[in-house]
Amino acid sequence: MSEPEVFLNGEWMPHSRARVSVDDRGFVFADAIYDVLKAYRGFPFALERHLDRLERSAAAVRLRLPVGRAELKRLVLELLERNGLGRKADRDAMIYIHITRGVAPRNHLFPAGVEPTFYLYARELPPWPEWMFSEGVKVITLPDRRWELCHIKTTGLLYNVLARQQAYEAGAWEAVLVRDGKVTEGSHTNLFAVVDGVLRTHPTGPHILPGITRSVTLEVAAALGIPVEERALDLDELRRAEEVFLTGTTIEVLPVREVDGRPVGQGRPGVVTRRLRQAFLESVAFRKAHPSPAGC
Numbered sequence: 302m303s304e305p306e307v308f309l310n311g312e313w314m315p316h317s318r319a320r321v322s323v324d325d326r327g328f329v330f331a332d333a334i335y336d337v338l339k340a341y342r343g344f345p346f347a348l349e350r351h352l353d354r355l356e357r358s359a360a361a362v363r364l365r366l367p368v369g370r371a372e373l374k375r376l377v378l379e380l381l382e383r384n385g386l387g388r389k390a391d392r393d394a395m396i397y398i399h400i401t402r403g404v405a406p407r408n409h410l411f412p413a414g415v416e417p418t419f420y421l422y423a424r425e426l427p428p429w430p431e432w433m434f435s436e437g438v439k440v441i442t443l444p445d446r447r448w449e450l451c452h453i454k455t456t457g458l459l460y461n462v463l464a465r466q467q468a469y470e471a472g473a474w475e476a477v478l479v480r481d482g483k484v485t486e487g488s489h490t491n492l493f494a495v496v497d498g499v500l501r502t503h504p505t506g507p508h509i510l511p512g513i514t515r516s517v518t519l520e521v522a523a524a525l526g527i528p529v530e531e532r533a534l535d536l537d538e539l540r541r542a543e544e545v546f547l548t549g550t551t552i553e554v555l556p557v558r559e560v561d562g563r564p565v566g567q568g569r570p571g572v573v574t575r576r577l578r579q580a581f582l583e584s585v586a587f588r589k590a591h592p593s594p595a596g597c
């Protein structure tokens with residue numbers, strides 16, 4: 302396979318030629334934002350919502366986006382085409398958008414007159430092993446020791462990285478974070494649970510990332526008439542939940558079969574989770590069949 306082509310600061314180039322300075326503020330301070338999308342056989346899913354979130358992240362950290370929205374959409378589609386992941390592709394892809402405050406001698410203050418660093422890449426997203434959806438995954442809970450601005454999609458993800466690694470070393474797929482006794486989200490996913498017949502998830506705000514998959518899942522649940530409450534779960538509610546699942550761009554709706562070594566419900570994906578995963582995938586297929594000019 303030929304080398305992937307990436308976009309860096311206005312130029313297309315092979316991945317191996319892409320270079321950023323050691324003075325880049327993304328490298329020095331994690332002074333950067335990003336977003337990740339999934340393209341279903343060439344159709345970026347929920348592109349407008351991802352770009353809305355990117356714009357909100359940029360505004361929250363006072364970072365200027367290097368291109369306007371129409372140009373960004375065009376670049377995303379060109380990125381897919383250049384990498385054989387566009388409209389004719391028979392493969393799915395993940396698209397990564399990364400913007401830093403640019404290159405300047407180290408100083409906490411914003412640099413003046415500096416262009417942001419702007420990086421885009423796409424790569425094939427092979428299907429996940431089927432057992433993850435038919436059986437569900439294990440999670441562990443950990444204290445949420447992140448900062449108070451978790452709604453901003455910044456590359457400052459060190460605690461998320463530590464938590465995910467700890468989960469992996471404990472034989473689990475995800476770390477579910479708990480702040481002041483309330484379940485917030487996973488290290489790189491949002492969390493839902495069915496408790497006493499009601500689908501619950503943490504409300505948006507500074508303690509979670511407002512996941513795009515989370516928002517679509519809430520809409521799908523409402524359309525199916527599933528009772529939903531955006532209210533944080535206590536840890537003991539998580540432990541006695543009838544069903545638990547995670548949402549995220551690349552895994553969509555992922556059942557959880559075990560929390561901290563204890564089975565969830567019957568220890569296999571429950572009916573609400575299975576219905577929602579199915580309905581989520583149907584909503585992707587519907588949007589693909591009725592796309593807007595830029596995506597589905």
Ligand SMILES: Cc1ncc(COP(=O)(O)O)c(C=O)c1O
Nearest residue numbers: 489490491510512513514549550
């Ligand atoms: C901390 C966190 N929560 C939730 C999510 C899920 O968000 P989305 O559905 O937009 O992928 C992510 C995705 O990377 C994340 O990093």
